[in-house]
Amino acid sequence: MTTLTATAFVLSLETGPVGIGLICPEVRYAGVLWTRATRIDRRFAEPADWISIERELKDGLPPTALPLSLACVRVLAASKGVRAQWMWARPVDVESPEGAAAALDALLQSAAPQSGDGV
Numbered sequence: 001m002t003t004l005t006a007t008a009f010v011l012s013l014e015t016g017p018v019g020i021g022l023i024c025p026e027v028r029y030a031g032v033l034w035t036r037a038t039r040i041d042r043r044f045a046e047p048a049d050w051i052s053i054e055r056e057l058k059d060g061l062p063p064t065a066l067p068l069s070l071a072c073v074r075v076l077a078a079s080k081g082v083r084a085q086w087m088w089a090r091p092v093d094v095e096s097p098e099g100a101a102a103a104l105d106a107l108l109q110s111a112a113p114q115s116g117d118g119v
Contacts (some may be wrong), residue, residue: 004104005092006023008020009021023057028050045118
């Protein structure tokens with residue numbers, strides 16, 4: 001059993017929340033579940049971005065809107081006007097690294113509010 005750390009973000013426009021993002025640098029996972037979407041939008045980053053993301057998460061993120069210059073924001077938001085805010089970080093136990101994506105997808109799905117709950 002391997003324990004990973006998953007970090008969640010709320011993604012917003014000026015009009016309000018538009019999705020939830022999840023990053024797990026240990027397995028190079030980044031995904032977004034947009035409001036009213038049923039499929040996870042898998043996000044991809046360059047190796048240099050993953051190094052930056054690991055550093056950003058290790059240094060700690062404030063619970064406020066994050067600067068657009070951060071790699072974690074660029075990877076998740078990828079669109080002008082979308083802001084990201086740190087929500088939480090929690091451990092995720094997986095049987096093997098090969099099964100990590102499915103476990104993280106499930107965590108992202110469970111973190112997203114149900115229809116009518118806001119995001």
